[in-house]
Amino acid sequence: TYEVVLKDKDLSEGPCSQPNLDPGACMLVPVPAPLGGVLVIGERTIVYIHTHTQLAIPMRQTVTRAFGRVDKDGSRYLLSDYLGNLQMLALTHDKDKVQGLKLEPLGETSSASTISYLDNRVVFIGSTSGDSQLIKLNPHPDPRGSYVEVLDSFTNLGPIVDLAVVDLERQGQGQVVTCSGVLKDGSLRIVRNGIGINEQATVELAGIKGMWSLRPSSQDIYDKFLIVTFTSETRVLAMNPDDELEEMEIAGFLEAEQTLYCGNTLHDQLLQVTSHSVRLVSAQSLEMVQQWQPPPGLQINLASASASQLLIALGEGNLVYLEIGSGCLKEVKRIKLPAEVSCLNINPIGPDPDCASLAAVGLWT
Numbered sequence: 001t002y003e004v005v006l007k008d009k010d011l012s013e014g015p016c017s018q019p020n021l022d023p024g025a026c027m028l029v030p031v032p033a034p035l036g037g038v039l040v041i042g043e044r045t046i047v048y049i050h051t052h053t054q055l056a057i058p059m060r061q062t063v064t065r066a067f068g069r070v071d072k073d074g075s076r077y078l079l080s081d082y083l084g085n086l087q088m089l090a091l092t093h094d095k096d097k098v099q100g101l102k103l104e105p106l107g108e109t110s111s112a113s114t115i116s117y118l119d120n121r122v123v124f125i126g127s128t129s130g131d132s133q134l135i136k137l138n139p140h141p142d143p144r145g146s147y148v149e150v151l152d153s154f155t156n157l158g159p160i161v162d163l164a165v166v167d168l169e170r171q172g173q174g175q176v177v178t179c180s181g182v183l184k185d186g187s188l189r190i191v192r193n194g195i196g197i198n199e200q201a202t203v204e205l206a207g208i209k210g211m212w213s214l215r216p217s218s219q220d221i222y223d224k225f226l227i228v229t230f231t232s233e234t235r236v237l238a239m240n241p242d243d244e245l246e247e248m249e250i251a252g253f254l255e256a257e258q259t260l261y262c263g264n265t266l267h268d269q270l271l272q273v274t275s276h277s278v279r280l281v282s283a284q285s286l287e288m289v290q291q292w293q294p295p296p297g298l299q300i301n302l303a304s305a306s307a308s309q310l311l312i313a314l315g316e317g318n319l320v321y322l323e324i325g326s327g328c329l330k331e332v333k334r335i336k337l338p339a340e341v342s343c344l345n346i347n348p349i350g351p352d353p354d355c356a357s358l359a360a361v362g363l364w365t
Helices: none
Strands: 002-005 010-013 027-030 038-041 045-049 054-058 064-069 076-081 085-093 098-108 114-119 122-126 132-137 148-154 160-166 175-180 187-191 210-214 225-229 234-239 245-248 259-265 269-274 278-282 288-292 300-305 309-314 318-325 328-336 341-345 360-363
Touching: 027 064, 045 098, 054 098, 076 114, 098 148, 210 259, 225 259, 259 300, 269 300, 269 309, 278 328, 288 328, 300 341, 309 341
Parallel strands: 064 114
Antiparallel strands: 002 010, 027 038, 038 045, 045 054, 064 076, 076 085, 085 098, 114 122, 122 132, 132 148, 160 175, 175 187, 210 225, 225 234, 234 245, 259 269, 269 278, 278 288, 300 309, 309 318, 318 328, 341 360
């Protein structure tokens, strides 16, 4: 070892010396106080060196590429070689003096370039030669004898050794096939244009007829409520503080019927349309503030709305236009068409995003 002499800007002999080291030694791991010292990682041995202490432990021949400290006092380290074999190196000690070294194999991961111990036995394995991984070290081995459980994997196309552009589906759209990764992490990857979808959560609900997402107010950027409707009922799911979906109630909504339309409107209100009523609900109190019902003998078949308008189709070709105000639903116009309405749309087209000047209506003719 050497010491830096700041005054002379030079190096002087340090307190430690080890003449016979592993010829393949290529990594130094500093051990923090109070233990102190340094670990010399070789191809066949690991040596701990301190002022008057020198300890060594043999290991199977390999090339160690990365290490990560587990404990703040430096008593445990994770080591990974070029094949992705993960090992735990433990320094047995008596407070401030290292008494021995112990090496324990844990399992196999991607070939690590960096290792970061996070917390609660969770470790990030960063790799430049394959996919990076988020792993958990279990206290007991699995049937294969591995203590490693992969929690998540992060795709890495590099290093790309070779590539070719091919049209696999013969549709005139070229796709890039790459030879990615190194050694055990080598793979063939196909890169194509498109939209990637990542599943964030799954809820098992059979027989869903429709879904709408609602914001709790016009000031919120993100949606909070998920309205799910079935043949004879409607359920409300909401995000809790832990970002999990849980079932809740909106007092102003009719939950015993199928919902035909649901959405946010102006003045921080929520709109629900069922076959027997139109309900306007306050987003703050979640109580109903206004209700509109079709004439006796008719029911609502279809509905479309903007932030300030509602267009509904009743039976026998009746079409009703309502305007949405603060706590009120105003019927503006009602006409009878020559056939039953098959579809309709009143989404705004133009400079005003809250009000439409045109509506599209399709008939069963």
